[in-house]
Amino acid sequence: MTKRFRRVLSTKRMNDLSRSSSPAPYSDFHDYHEPIPPPPSYNSIRNIPLVPTAPTDARAIRFRSMLHTLANMPMNWENPGLLDEALRSVPLERIYAEADEESQINQAEAASLGHQEPKLGYQDCLIKALMKWFRGSFFSWVNNPYCATCGSPTQGVGMGAPSDEEKAHGANSVEIYKCSLAQCGHFERFPRYNDAFVLMTTRRGRVGEWTNCFGMLCRAMGLRVRWIWNSEDHVWVEIFSTHQKRWVHVDPCEGRFDQPRLYTQGWGRKLSYCIAFSRDGATDVTRRYVRNFKKHGGDRIRCTEPTLLYVIEEIRNLRRRDLAKPEKFRLKGEDMKEDKELAQNIAIDLALELCQSLPGAVLVPETRSKAEEAGQAAQNDPTRVRGPNGATSRPNPHHRPEDQR
Template sequence: MADHNATQRGASEPRIDSDKLASDLTERFRQVLSTKRMNELTTRSVQSRSASPAPRDFGTLQPPSQPHNAPPPSYSSLRNIPLIPQAPQDARSVRFKNMLHSLSNMPIRWENPGLLDEALRVVPLEQIYNEAEEESQILQAEAESLGAGKKAAWGYQDCVIRALLRWFKRSFFTWVNNPPCSRCYSPTIAVGMAAPLPDEQARGANQVELYKCSVEGCGSYERYPRYNDAFVLLQTRKGRCGEWANCFSMLCRAVGSRVRWVWNSEDHVWTEVYSVHRKRWIHVDACEEAWDKPRLYTEGWGKKLAYCIAFSADGAMDVTRRYVRNPSKWGLERTRAPEAVVLHIMDEIRAMRRSNLSKQEKFRLEGEDMREDRELRQYVISSIANEVSKITPEDILNGSAATARPDPDAQKALESRTSGSTEWIRSRGEGGRGASNQQNSRDRDHRRDHTR
């Protein structure tokens, strides 16, 4: 009977799970050890701080010959240290800052809805979109033929800009160097500058070039106002690189693309369009009908460049590394301001343009800036790797520089990037490979004043 009652009590009492009990004990033991470890670390940290000299005592460790308030040592001999943006201090840097801030206003003019509506009226939209649709389908078919999952070279909106570029260069805008005589259509000769007339000034012309007919019996003078207003350029439809980039960039904005206006310190300007398909900015030069050919100016024209600054409605970016892939060969010395100051100016313009944006939009643009910075850094890495690959064992043994060897890819790039006829290139004052950067001083000054 007693055994029977014991059996009943054992059946009614809960059974102890040994695995769960071991797990709970292990977890408690782990927490006790963790708490003990944190207490020990806290005690050591307090003892270490109490044993260390106060910051004010550091001065007693200085050598007697060094003043107590002496500046920290200079580390100018070190290289490849990340730059910290620094505000301009000297007059030259301040002038460079003011100039870049002035140039950054150009893309803001293209945000006028009335101007963009007027621009769409002059664009043959049906022709542009038909060509874009056809090219987009061809590129998509080519990608599918390469296998499943392959991406087309360009997206539909990219094809729209490519069609717009062809129409703009071939049918809409005209290059003007010396305007022909309006009386006898003979060539003219530049004779200087003239003050703008009231109607010219009202349309945005700050300067006017004056030309005289080369025919003695004619003697007629031609005025050539330099307009900066994209609305006026829709009517005149002529100009040099400044007018071309201004008008074309505005048309790209009108058809819905994000655009940049790229200023170059060697008197040239062009456009960059953001490709959502490729997630990067694409070089576009309307004067050359050039699409995604950033090495056009160096390897194509043989020019050396110092600064290439891209301005958009969202800010500014130093994109020189995109166009100067080999700084030792194609780069000019950057003397307008220290590099830390250039970084400060870029950050300043970006902060000003994005001050009214939402946090989400700012975050998206910052991510885009980081991707572009990685892209630009990759160009530098590729350039260094390319130069290293040209070094031969003989060069290392002899201690001499790498021997220049013919590069078939560079030759192909030269042939594809030098566009237009010889007369067309000469009319712009641009030479081929190895040509001097020094152009006619009159034309160079006109272009510099216009682009700025």
């Protein structure tokens, strides 16, 4: 009976198809030459692919110029000779030993739970060990520098022009501080260096300096690194995990590994743009850090989405123009895979929110996430100067947004 039903159904479908494909006869010549009706309006179609569009208005052109400037930051880490010099400052034996110990613990935990592979690979443990050493004994956080004359605290009084020597070392601006001791009155200069190799000597700073120097050390150890610029005045890095086969969030200032929701759920911030820059190009990774744009998304008004796509493709083509075709195809495949991953992040969160809003849904009791706990710990850290939402801020009101980097 099943075979007979399928045969009858197939015959019916073929007959319907042959009748629908035969052209209808025209009654006369005039009917044949009637004007073709206009196509339907496509204004209601949603989710069509964006077409990259060059910037036209002044604001979008300025944003394009800024992104091209920011894209040069990770290119400063690509000097092999200087990377070898920087690697000599890293206690490799200590870091490898700590990474090996944590890796063995992760493997034992995975085996006890019946998992084939641990959640973190050896490289992931190596990154965490490097970050622990970097924060603990190598780089120091500076809000207001102490007076070099008497060692007393200082107070910010404004900005100053960098000297020729400071310019030569990559300082675009200098903060001026005055000693709080009236008998001293010494003025202390705090150059904001952008050269990671100079920071290897000074070993102090705030968010921009920390991320710049740490990213360069990761490159020195042979890791694939991205520098992440955030329009809300924060920066961090992403490192490609060979074990997890994806880009992983790493914030050396906060000591956080793979906690992309730290800034939204932890700090309570709204993020507009998170752009990743590397020697391979640029990528808009905002969807990794903002899963619910209604709750945690900021206004993306610096340019249109097609214009942002155009600028990102422009930077990618600039970085990859001298690569061999196989390498270009490999990077293109990575871009497509990451875009799918970011889209899945949004879909999963939307599905979870929808399920929890259905009548009769069993809601899981609210618990503090790792991101929220990390954000609370960061807010309680007395060594940071933070804004009202827990974001790292600068104590001097004369700073400009670009000075943070």
